[in-house]
Amino acid sequence: MEHIVIIGNGIAGVTAARHIRKNSDKRITIVxxxxxxxxxxxxxxxxxxxxxxxxxxxPYENWFWEKNRIELKKAWVEKVAGxxxxxxxxxxxxxxFDKLIIATGSVPNKFGWPGQDLDGxxxxxxxxxxxxxxxxxxxxxxxxxxxxxxxxxxxxEMAEMLHSRHIPVxxxxxxxxxxxxxxxxxxxxxxxxxxxxxGIDLRLSTNLEEIIDDGNGxxxxxxxxxTGEIIECDVVGLTAGVTPNINFLKDSDxxxxxxxxxxxxxETSIKDIYAIGDCAEQREAIGRRRPIEAVWYTGRMMGxxxxxxxxxxxxxxxxxxxxxxxxxxxxxxxxxxxxxxxNKPDFEEHFHWRHETELICVTIAxxxxxxxxxxxxxxxxxxxxxxxxxxxxxxxxxDEVMTYLKDANFDPEFYKLHENAIITHYNKQRGKNIQLVxxxxxxxxx
Ligand SMILES: Cc1cc2nc3c(=O)[nH]c(=O)nc-3n(C[C@H](O)[C@H](O)[C@H](O)COP(=O)(O)OP(=O)(O)OC[C@H]3O[C@@H](n4cnc5c(N)ncnc54)[C@H](O)[C@@H]3O)c2cc1C
Numbered sequence: 001m002e003h004i005v006i007i008g009n010g011i012a013g014v015t016a017a018r019h020i021r022k023n024s025d026k027r028i029t030i031v032x033x034x035x036x037x038x039x040x041x042x043x044x045x046x047x048x049x050x051x052x053x054x055x056x057x058x059p060y061e062n063w064f065w066e067k068n069r070i071e072l073k074k075a076w077v078e079k080v081a082g083x084x085x086x087x088x089x090x091x092x093x094x095x096x097f098d099k100l101i102i103a104t105g106s107v108p109n110k111f112g113w114p115g116q117d118l119d120g121x122x123x124x125x126x127x128x129x130x131x132x133x134x135x136x137x138x139x140x141x142x143x144x145x146x147x148x149x150x151x152x153x154x155x156x157e158m159a160e161m162l163h164s165r166h167i168p169v170x171x172x173x174x175x176x177x178x179x180x181x182x183x184x185x186x187x188x189x190x191x192x193x194x195x196x197x198x199g200i201d202l203r204l205s206t207n208l209e210e211i212i213d214d215g216n217g218x219x220x221x222x223x224x225x226x227t228g229e230i231i232e233c234d235v236v237g238l239t240a241g242v243t244p245n246i247n248f249l250k251d252s253d254x255x256x257x258x259x260x261x262x263x264x265x266x267e268t269s270i271k272d273i274y275a276i277g278d279c280a281e282q283r284e285a286i287g288r289r290r291p292i293e294a295v296w297y298t299g300r301m302m303g304x305x306x307x308x309x310x311x312x313x314x315x316x317x318x319x320x321x322x323x324x325x326x327x328x329x330x331x332x333x334x335x336x337x338x339x340x341x342x343n344k345p346d347f348e349e350h351f352h353w354r355h356e357t358e359l360i361c362v363t364i365a366x367x368x369x370x371x372x373x374x375x376x377x378x379x380x381x382x383x384x385x386x387x388x389x390x391x392x393x394x395x396x397x398x399d400e401v402m403t404y405l406k407d408a409n410f411d412p413e414f415y416k417l418h419e420n421a422i423i424t425h426y427n428k429q430r431g432k433n434i435q436l437v438x439x440x441x442x443x444x445x446x
Contacts, residue, residue, distance in 0.1 A: 001025070001026060001027045002026045002027065002098045002099065003026070003027045003029065003096065003097050003098045003099075004017075004020055004026050004027065004028050004029070004097070004098065004099045004100075004101065004310060005029045005031065005087065005095060005097035005099070005100050005101070006028070006029070006030045006031065006100075006101040006103055007031050007032070007077050007080075007087070007100070007101070007102050007103060007104055008030075008031075008032055008101075008102070008103030008104045008105055008277065008279075009030045009031075009032035009034070009035065009037070009038045009072070010032075010038070010041065010103060010105050010277060010278075010299065011038075011040075011041075011277065011296055011299045011300050011303070012103040012105075012276040012277025012278070012299035012300065012302055012303045013030055013032075013101060013103030013276070013277065013303065014030065014038045014303070015299070015300045015302075015303025015304055015307070016101055016103065016276060016302075016303035016304075016306050016307050016310075017030055017070050017303075017307075018068070018070075018303075018307075019303065019304050019307030019308070019311075020307045020310055020311060021068050021069065021070060022307075023307060023308070023311035023313075024310075024311045026310075026311075027069075027071070028069070028070045028071065029070075029071040029072075029073060029095070029097075030070060030071070030072050030073070031073045031074075031075055031077060031087070031095070032072075032073075032074065033074065033075055033076035033077075033090075034126055034127055034128070035074075035127050036072065036074055037058050037060070037062060037065075037072070038058065038059065038060065039054070039057040039058045039059075039127070040057045040058075040059060041125070041296075042296055043056075043057040044057070044124070044127075044129075044130050045124075045157045045158075045160065045161050047130060048130060048133060048134065048161045048164075048165075049160075049161055049164045050164075054127075054130075073095070075089040075090070075091060075093065076089060076090040076248075077089060077090075077248060078090045078248055079248065079251060079252065080100065080102075080248075080249060080252040080254065080273075081252070082100075082252050082253050082254055082270040082273055083253065083270075085097050085098065085100070085272070087100075098272065099272045099273070099274070099310060100272065100273045100274070101273075101274045101275070101276060101306065101310075102246075102249070102254075102260055102268070102273065102274065102275040102276075102279060102280075103275070103276050103277045103279065103299075103303070104244075104245040104246065104248075104277075104279045105125075105244075105245050105277060105278045105279055106125065106242035106243060106244055106245055106278040106279070106294050107123075107125065107242060107243060107244075107245045107247075108123030108124070108125050108154075108238055108239065108240075108241075108242055108243075109150075109238070109240045109241045109242060109243050110238060111240065113149075113208055113209075113210060113211060114209075114210035114211065115210050115211025115212060115213060115219060115236075116211060116238065118211055118213055118217060118218055118219045118236075119136075119217055119218040119219065120136050120218050120219040120234055120235050120236060121211055121219050121235075121236040121238065122136065122235070122236075122237065122238065123154075123237070123238050123239065124154050124157065124158045124161075124237060124239060125154075125242065133161070133235070136234065136235045137162060137165070137167055137234070137235045138165075139165055139166075139167070140165065140166045140167045140168070142234065143162075143167050143233075143234040143235050144167075144168070144232070144233075144234055145167070145168045145169070145170065145231070145232060145233040145234065146158075146162045146167055146168070146169050146170070146233055146234065146235040146236070146237060147169075147170045147171075147172060147222045147231055147233045147235070147236050147237070148162075148169060148170070148171045148172065148236075148237040148239055149172045149208045149222075149236065149237065149238050149239065149240055150172070150173070150174075150238065150239040150240030150241065151171065151172075151173030151174070151175060151178050151179055151239075152179060152239060152240070152241055153179075153326050154239040154242075155171065155173075155237070155239035155240075156171075156178075156191075156195065156328055156329065158237045158239055159171050159195065159198075159200050159329075160198075160329050162235075162237075163198055163199070163200060167235075168199075168201070169200050169201065170200075170201040170203060170231055170233070171195065171200050171201065171202045171203065172203050172206045172207070172208055172222075172224070173202065173203065173204050173205075173206060174205070174206070174207055174240075175204065175205070175342075176204050176205045177189060177192055177204060178191045178192050178195065178202070178204070179191065179341070180341050180342050181341050181342050181343070182341045183341050183377070184339060184340070184341055184344070184350055184352065184363050184377070185342075186352045186354060186361060186363065187333075187361060187363060187377060187379060188341070190331070190354070190359055190361055190379055191328045191331070192204070193359065194328055194329050194330065194331050194359055195328075195329065198329050203224075205226070206224055206225075206226060207224070207225040207226060208222055208223075208224070208225065209222075209223040209224060209225040209228075210222070210223045211223075211236050212230070219233065219234070219235070219236050220232065220233075220234075221233060222236060242278070242294050243258065244258060244259035244260070244278060244279040244280075244281065244292060245278070245279055246259060246260055246279055253269075253270060254268050254269055254270050254273060255268065255269035257281045257291075258281055258291075258292060259275070259278075259279050259280055259281030259291075259292045260275035260279055260280055260281060261281050261283055262274070262275050262276075262280045262281065262282060262283065263282075263283055264282075264286075264316040264317055264318075265306075265309055265314060265315075265316055265317070266280065266302055266305065266306045266309070266317055274306055274309075274310075276299065276302035276303055276306050277298075277299035277302060277303070278292070278293075278294040278299060280292070280302065286317075286318075286319065287322075288322070288338050289319065289322060293319075295324060298319050301317065301319055302317050305317045305318070320389065321336065321337055321388075321389050321392045321393070322335070322336070322337060322338060322375075323335060323336045323337075323385060323388070323389070328379075330359075331359050331379050331380055332379070332380060332382065333377065333378070333379050334377070334378050334382065334383055335375065335376070335377045335378075336375055336376050336383065336385065336388035336389070336392065337365070337373070337374050337375025337376065337388065337392045338365060338374050338375040339363050339364075339365040339374070339375040339376065339377045340365070346368075347367055347368055347369065348365050348366075348367070348368070348374060349365070349366055349367070349368040350363055350364070350365055351363070351364045351366070351398070351426055351429060351430070352364075353418075353421070353422045353425045353426070355380070355418065355421070358380065359379065359380055360379060360380035360381060360418065361378075361379045361380070362376065362377070362378050362379075362381065362418075362422055363376070363377045364376050364398060364401065364402075366397075366398035370397075371397045371398050371399065372395060372396075372397060372398070373391060373392070373395075373396045373397060373398045373400070373401045375392075376388060376401075381409065381411060381418060382409070382410040382411050383408050383409065383410055384407075384408050384409070384410045384444070387407055387408040387444065388408060391408075399432065399434055402422075402423055402426050402434045402436075403434055403435070403436065403437050404437055404443070405419050405422065405423070405436065406419050406436060406437065406438065406439040407437075407439055407440060407443055407444050409439070419436055420436065423435075423436050
């Protein structure tokens with residue numbers, strides 16, 4: 001029986017395993033050094049914040065694997081001998097495979113800062129990081145201050161986590177406004193405000209110079225590059241992005257870039273070896289997407305597509321229109337299509353509306369010559385994914401999007417609606433006279 005071995009029990013590897021099982025009788029083994037069972041990485045923060053227990057982050061009961069004949073092995077792979085079709089584990093054991101799926105995810109970036117390996121310095125990625133945070137920062141008496149380095153989605157999550165236990169947080173952000181490489185200026189500013197309103201000591205345009213040792217191998221402070229200021233702290237969170245977890249593949253003959261290079265069928269340069277999820281790098285970027293995308297749903301999509309290919313139904317990975325969602329402290333964010341940040345291309349024009357008093361805003365991107373709708377970001381307003389997916393596929397113009405904006409709203413009924421204010425601002429700004437059309441369930445479910 002053909003033996004499919006998957007390295008990595010995250011969303012990508014587990015989705016591939018489940019769908020291979022649905023479609024075949026092949027022998028399947030999932031290997032991971034991190035945990036016995038699959039868990040939802042995106043929910044780690046809620047465990048620390050006391051909203052759930054770690055067991056609640058496991059989508060499948062422990063009996064699921066045996067029932068579905070998916071063998072689990074807890075071990076670290078040290079080397080892949082691609083031509084011999086064999087894995088070497090750190091404990092000296094080996095395992096043969098007929099087909100191999102590499103789904104090893106990411107690791108937090110470290111940029112060679114002095115002191116980055118001291119005790120008390122950590123990322124937020126693996127289960128072990130959650131355990132370390134519990135140890136390093138159980139409360140504000142043990143951790144009198146934490147410094148977080150790197151202003152992205154994981155950095156703000158870590159700030160929120162520590163803040164939930166009343167631990168003072170200093171947040172070092174290299175850019176002059178939070179995540180402004182991704183978010184347009186108005187939105188980035190709104191997030192700055194939300195961070196400050198939560199009492200986080202946000203330092204913009206600020207770089208870490210070094211982490212200072214207490215003499216016993218533990219961090220005691222950080223030094224700021226621009227000013228030389230010393231900030232005392234008990235924990236340093238390194239959240240300056242992630243990078244594909246592929247170090248162990250260096251001697252494997254598999255072609256590597258920043259990640260494992262794959263084509264649209266998710267095949268690597270070696271026959272019968274595939275890569276999916278955060279660790280995979282598309283040889284050619286798909287549309288305006290990045291060649292490496294460290295997001296949950298694309299890992300799942302890759303797992304689904306690859307399972308088809310492995311079960312003799314070749315299927316290219318086709319992620320469709322970009323979308324994503326996140327939460328910045330208490331403000332929900334959604335994005336559909338493309339709305340650029342600081343490096344906006346020339347052809348992209350933005351319409352931006354912000355609520356007068358609350359942290360609610362919308363940015364709509366459109367083509368400056370053709371008025372083609374390119375994408376939308378919302379803060380504090382929930383939108384319907386299927387509607388924007390459809391409108392992007394249909395190539396709607398921005399005026400049409402504005403006209404039918406009520407169809408796209410997904411806020412619960414008792415929520416205050418903002419379409420009237422948005423359209424008034426749009427008409428004023430663009431010299432138009434667009435009339436909002438009443439929401440229609442018939443259109444929504446068409
Ligand atoms: C705190 C946090 C919050 C996030 N929030 C969001 C969010 O809100 N939305 C979103 O879209 N994305 C979010 N992400 C990103 C998302 O979680 C990842 O994109 C996704 O989990 C990647 O899945 P994966 O299957 O590719 O890899 P992973 O989930 O990283 O799984 C890979 C597994 O392989 C194991 N492994 C690696 N190397 C080896 C080896 N050599 N031997 C054995 N095992 C190995 C790893 O230990 C790991 O268990 C978040 C990430 C983090 C860390």
